[in-house]
Amino acid sequence: MSDFFIILIQAIVSGLLMGGIYALAAVGLTLIFGVMKIINFAHGSFMMLGMYTSYWLFVWFGLHPYYSLVISFIVLFILGGLIQRFLISRIEHTEAQNVLLLTLGLSLALDNLVAFLWTADYRTIKPTTFSGTAFIGEIMVSVPKLMAFVLSLLLTVGLYLFLKKTDTGKSIRAIADDIEGSHSVGINIRRISLICFGIGSGVIGVAGSMITPFFPVSPSVGSVFVMTAFIVVVLGGLGSFWGALLGGLVIGLAESIEATYHPGAMQQFVTYIIFILTLLFRPTGFFGGKSA
Amino acid sequence: MLKIEHIDVFYGEIQILSDISLQIHQREIVTVIGANSAGKSTLLKSIAGIIKPKKGRIEFQGKDITGANDHEIVERGLVRVPEGRKLFCSMTVLENLELGALKGNARAKRKESIEMVFELFPKLKDRKKQLAGTLSGGEQQMVAIGRGLMSLPKLLMFDEPSLGLAPLVVKEVFEAIKRINESGTTILLVEQNVNYALTCSARGLVLERGKVVLEGTAESLLDDDRVRKAYMGI
Numbered sequence: 001m002s003d004f005f006i007i008l009i010q011a012i013v014s015g016l017l018m019g020g021i022y023a024l025a026a027v028g029l030t031l032i033f034g035v036m037k038i039i040n041f042a043h044g045s046f047m048m049l050g051m052y053t054s055y056w057l058f059v060w061f062g063l064h065p066y067y068s069l070v071i072s073f074i075v076l077f078i079l080g081g082l083i084q085r086f087l088i089s090r091i092e093h094t095e096a097q098n099v100l101l102l103t104l105g106l107s108l109a110l111d112n113l114v115a116f117l118w119t120a121d122y123r124t125i126k127p128t129t130f131s132g133t134a135f136i137g138e139i140m141v142s143v144p145k146l147m148a149f150v151l152s153l154l155l156t157v158g159l160y161l162f163l164k165k166t167d168t169g170k171s172i173r174a175i176a177d178d179i180e181g182s183h184s185v186g187i188n189i190r191r192i193s194l195i196c197f198g199i200g201s202g203v204i205g206v207a208g209s210m211i212t213p214f215f216p217v218s219p220s221v222g223s224v225f226v227m228t229a230f231i232v233v234v235l236g237g238l239g240s241f242w243g244a245l246l247g248g249l250v251i252g253l254a255e256s257i258e259a260t261y262h263p264g265a266m267q268q269f270v271t272y273i274i275f276i277l278t279l280l281f282r283p284t285g286f287f288g289g290k291s292a
Numbered sequence: 293m294l295k296i297e298h299i300d301v302f303y304g305e306i307q308i309l310s311d312i313s314l315q316i317h318q319r320e321i322v323t324v325i326g327a328n329s330a331g332k333s334t335l336l337k338s339i340a341g342i343i344k345p346k347k348g349r350i351e352f353q354g355k356d357i358t359g360a361n362d363h364e365i366v367e368r369g370l371v372r373v374p375e376g377r378k379l380f381c382s383m384t385v386l387e388n389l390e391l392g393a394l395k396g397n398a399r400a401k402r403k404e405s406i407e408m409v410f411e412l413f414p415k416l417k418d419r420k421k422q423l424a425g426t427l428s429g430g431e432q433q434m435v436a437i438g439r440g441l442m443s444l445p446k447l448l449m450f451d452e453p454s455l456g457l458a459p460l461v462v463k464e465v466f467e468a469i470k471r472i473n474e475s476g477t478t479i480l481l482v483e484q485n486v487n488y489a490l491t492c493s494a495r496g497l498v499l500e501r502g503k504v505v506l507e508g509t510a511e512s513l514l515d516d517d518r519v520r521k522a523y524m525g526i
Contacts (some may be wrong), residue, residue, distance in 0.1 A: 167394055174380045174391050181341055182380035185391050185439060186366025 008137050011141055011260035012253060019252020020149030021211055025225040026232035026244040027155050028203035033065050033230070034239035035163070035176045037197055038088060038101045040109040044222025046076050047199050050208025053215045058125045058212070066130065066147070069209035073202040074289025089193065107222065115219040122216040131213060139227060140265055145215040151210050152245065155203060160241045162199075172196045176239070231275050237285030246286050252275065293318045294339070294370070294447055294476055297342060299348030300500075301338050308334045309502045312348075314391075316447065321469075321479040323489040323510070325523055332370040335373055335499070336449050340372040341365040342504075353446070361422035367395050369446035375482075377436040377453065382424030385416055386436050388424050390443025394455065409438035412468060430461035447478040454485045466492055486523040490514050499524075 023045060032040050050072040054065040085105065091098045134141045165206035171192045175182045182189055215221070232251060236243025254274055255267040278285065294316040301309040309331045315321050333455050337343045339350060341362040351356045352370050370382050371499050380388050389409055393402040410417040413434040419427060424435055433453060440448055450469065454462040473492075483489035490496050490510040498506035498519060506516065513519050 076515045092445045120462075167390075170383070170387055170391055171394065173383060173387075177380040178378050178383055180374055181380055183362050184340070184366075184372050184378060186363040186371075187444065188361075188393060189390070 005230075007255075008262060013141060014028075015253035015256025016249055017142065017149050018256060019249035019253070020152045021145065021207075021248075022228050022232050022252050023226075023245045023248025024148055024152035024155065024207040024210060025204065025229040026248055027152065027159055027230045027241060029209065029233050030200075030236070030239060030244045031163075031203070032197060032233060033161065033171060034233050034236075034244070036193065036200075037238075038092070038197070039096060039098060039103065041103040041226065042083070043103075043106040043109055043204055044224070044226030045081065045110040045215040046222070047225055048114065048206040048217075048222040049079070049110065050076055050205030051212045052118070052208075052219060053205065053214070055087075055123060055125055056219045057110070057126065062113035064127050064129060065125075065209045065212045069206045072205035072209040075266065076205030077198040077202035081198035083201075084194050084197035085190075085232040086250075088197070088279060089190065092171075092193075109224075111222065112220045118219070120219055122218045124216050125212060127213050142172045144211075148182065149211045152248070156241045156245045158204070159199075163241075168192065168195060195225055217250040219257040228271065231271060235275060235278050235285055237288030240285070240287035243287035245286055275291045293320075293353060294480070295349075295351040296327045296339070297349045297351070298300040299338060299345040299350065301334055301343055302343045303334075303343075307502065309338065309345075312502075312503070314476060314497065314498075314502060316478060316480055319473070319476065319478055320495065321473050321481060321492040322494040323483055323486075323496040324499055325486050325496060325513075325519070327485060327487065327522070330401035330499040331502040333451055334502075336372055336451050336480070336482055339365075339370065339449065350496055365374070365393075366443055369444065370449075371440045371443045371447070372449040373436050373440040373451065373453065374483055375451035377432050379424040379432055379439070381423065385424055385427070385435055386420040386422055388439050390441050392439035393444075398442060402442070405442050405444065409441055412441070412471065413438060424465045429457050430464065433457060433461070433465055435467070437465070437472075441472065441477075445477055446470065447480065449482070451482050452484060453481075454483065454488065462488065484523075487514075 021152065029043050032038050053075055054068045057063040057068040057071060058065060087102060088099060091102060115200055125155045130143055132143055134143055163173055171187045174187060174189055177188055177194055188264045228251060232247040236247035251271050258270045259267050296312060296314040299309060299312050312335065313518065324332050324335060334343065338345050341360050344359050349356060352368060357365055357368065358434050376493055380391065389406055390402060393399050393405055414439060415431060416434055419431065427435065431522065453465050457465065462485060467481060470492050481489050481493065493510040495508065496506050496513045506513065
């Protein structure tokens with residue numbers, strides 16, 4: 001195979017893997033922002049907390065992040081639930097910017113609290129299993145990134161089925177659709193909102209755990225992902241898990257191809273160009289207007 | 293069955309209902325009529341637990357439900373079909389109906405109840421996979437009524453079920469309400485379509501600026517000059 005094709009295929013493979021990680025960062029946000037319309041700027045900080053959970057459990061007990069992601073889910077489910085119940089639910093029905101400011105403040109507080117507790121150092125772990133790089137022909141595939149990619153597919157399918165098939169999932173969609181209708185059928189709106197925010201937060205914790213084997217942990221790591229996650233959710237069409245997956249892959253691919261042929265700092269530029277063009281020509285996103 | 297004693301209801305500082313009392317007996321159809329902003333919807337919302345009365349007491353089947361949560365009230369079998377239908381528009385007809393039966397006995401009997409709704413409104417059976425938002429107004433009202441029935445209500449409250457519907461469809465909706473009543477469900481109706489509503493009711497009351505100004509059997513209200521002038525344009 002000629003070098004040209006090898007480089008192109010490598011760029012595509014790396015792009016898809018990175019896209020899977022973006023999608024992973026976005027699925028939880030699809031639930032919170034896409035479905036429930038809560039602008040959660042602390043989303044990246046929740047991911048950071050998921051990463052630290054897995055980091056410390058690995059350092060202290062040697063627990064592989066693929067096991068500790070269960071604990072990340074529980075920790076962030078509880079934290080998200082508490083934040084929804086005691087902070088967000090108080091101002092949910094006021095103007096949208098209040099929630100934005102609240103969660104932005106929350107993210108600053110969390111990032112700085114973590115920096116205070118564990119310093120701003122970049123930390124890495126090197127698990128011995130599911131690590132390294134596999135070669136398919138001449139194409140390099142990072143094993144932990146592949147695992148993250150697979151998990152993002154599983155989570156997408158899982159959350160899609162959860163929203164489609166379960167009573168709780170249907171209640172979440174009902175609340176997003178019509179709040180008065182939800183009252184009239186006797187949905188316990190407080191409880192369902194809490195569960196929804198908890199699951200969305202738990203899933204981003206899992207995403208944090210999943211990338212810990214190959215992404216350095218630091219207090220500000222969330223900011224790398226939070227904007228991309230919002231872009232991916234809007235790009236895919238609010239509330240669509242398949243859209244978020246596709247959005248993540250598109251951004252990952254575009255960045256990777258751009259970085260391969262124009263090394264430098266143009267990746268983000270490409271992301272925003274795609275974002276702006278999508279908003280101009282298809283403002284509802286790839287899967288906008290369809291449910292889930 | 294339902295007993296309301298001297299309730300006062302406020303939106304913020306503004307008093308919407310003052311000193312409302314009302315009793316509904318098992319298997320009755322009772323209609324509340326009144327102009328816009330007389331407080332009819334507020335009355336239903338207060339009964340459903342969405343707004344809490346500041347004063348007074350609401351009793352359902354001998355139990356005090358004043359201040360109970362809306363979802364608890366639905367579970368007790370006191371269900372409201374809201375004004376403007378308030379369907380889950382991006383969900384299918386079937387999903388809308390399923391959401392009517394979330395708890396307890398209603399959840400257990402969900403499948404049978406869906407069949408019962410399709411029997412009442414055969415049109416909906418063909419449309420069960422369609423998104424509720426794409427239905428005609430009449431069909432949407434049928435879904436809203438069906439969704440209310442899915443909770444296996446003992447008392448079903450309707451808020452303006454004929455609003456925005458073609459005359460032929462209005463007739464269909466009222467026939468459905470009558471059939472629901474005949475199968476044993478008590479009904480509280482709020483309507484602008486006074487003629488239809490009172491014709492199928494046993495009793496009625498007239499609400500004006502948050503107060504009950506007139507009360508009586510349906511026939512006596514239909515014959516009342518004030519009712520005829522103010523609400524029927526005769």
